[in-house]
Amino acid sequence: MLEPSEWFTEVVEDEGSAFSLRVTEKLHEEQTPYQLIQVYATAGFGNLLVIDGFVMLTSRENFLYHEMMAHPALFTHAGPRRVCIIGGGDCGTLREVLKHPGVESVVQIDIDEGVTRVAECYFPELTNANRDPRARLLFADGIRWVQESAPASLDLIIVDSTDPVGPAIGLFSGDFYRDCLQALAPEGILVQQSESPLYHMHILTDMHADMRRAGFDQTRTLFFPQTVYPSGWMSATMARRGGAPLHEFRIADVCSKPFETEYYNADIHQGALAQPEFFRRALTQVLGA
């Protein structure tokens, strides 16, 4: 039995599963205008960030998620210069994007400044690139920001959001995808976290269908482990109108990348593109052959 005083537990009611981390101390708790933010020290995973009861990240293994939200899309684009991150307030994705010397500007738009302030305090390794002159941090509504962006002004939009409940639900919609498409320059890429392939196939197939209906004619899902999210298995989905196929990427540039990673490399990128049989079949049913 797990003593509630010793464990943080996230229950996935729809699936009848739960994941728990042993906590040694509550370091922070704050109700912002948007959400409840908690930080715990854990026995085995370093610090743990929780928002509205959902695990957001741990010190130990957030590299899996942040690297896979950033590098595959960046190396798929031929020369991404102008990047925006919707959500991502912990700044871990931002840090990975800034590792690319070709990137000239990154705007991060998270609705809740509280997340970034907490990250600065308890996950400083994620925010240590924030003073990079190429980075701009806005605390505003990302949906509206994209809506009001100049047409064709972005090469890459990364949607690093919470699950499609509450404030993030508008990020999983055809209207938002249409706004992204108009904000993207030719060859531009949208990439969005798309939940667990085991638990959330309906979210994944809906996302592909909605992106296509919004005008993207290419969509492609990347798969990777994310050991503290429900099922431990995660995905991100890329979309593009026209341009080179999304399963092609700058392999030579990955192999000579001027920065270190913990998980990502060229083989991992290629491997993340592999579609499980059940996924391929489900997607074919929705999109056609």
Added chain:
Amino acid sequence: MLEPSEWFTEVVEDEGSAFSLRVTEKLHEEQTPYQLIQVYATAGFGNLLVIDGFVMLTSRENFLYHEMMAHPALFTHAGPRRVCIIGGGDCGTLREVLKHPGVESVVQIDIDEGVTRVAECYFPELTNANRDPRARLLFADGIRWVQESAPASLDLIIVDSTDPVGPAIGLFSGDFYRDCLQALAPEGILVQQSESPLYHMHILTDMHADMRRAGFDQTRTLFFPQTVYPSGWMSATMARRGGAPLHEFRIADVCSKPFETEYYNADIHQGALAQPEFFRRALTQVLGA
């Protein structure tokens, strides 16, 4: 808080993590001469098999593990005819092996007949190939069986065991690997479940080192999701003396395989061979460049 009467929970003490499944009924409980076997009905994962408190498999997603224990090694070998499975009493790996028409014989050696009897009752979809005339089920000590095998009598040894504690510990040892090597024909392959890349890097690096010391000059780890095992991320490690490189496989045969899978295909096989950066670095430290 998780009511113990409603949830089965497996705690990983060393990591300070736990995974839980909501159970609706205990279907079976039996103390065999070797271990405690329990079967639960769950709310979201079908039936759940537990041995000595550790999750073994669920109806819903065991395909991930069983397919990845069988097909990559079988398609890496040029023409596997004689296969043995050490452990694997639930018969899920056996079922996958028997899908290969070129396989002429499969011997499964699990020490505990109780596991197979329980699987027949509560996971009949895993045991429905057991009457295949090519299959032989032995209930005996797998370590001794390999020791006493005729030299060069096997093309593939699959070690589908519990964790390296208790009765399975002898399966994670140099002596066992030496016995496997003598039992394998030229070009023969050993493949063994090798735990979580996030939690058990020491087991993985030890396994590679022990396999090399035992005389295998090639070792290669495959990575895949396994959503009910600790961390949700799993691996299997192949070993071979001489022969073609372990990262090459019969791609054309995979693409025209005469059977269905839920997860495995040629891209998944290739992707499972991708080594995360942290893994590659750790292995290089142990084995040299």
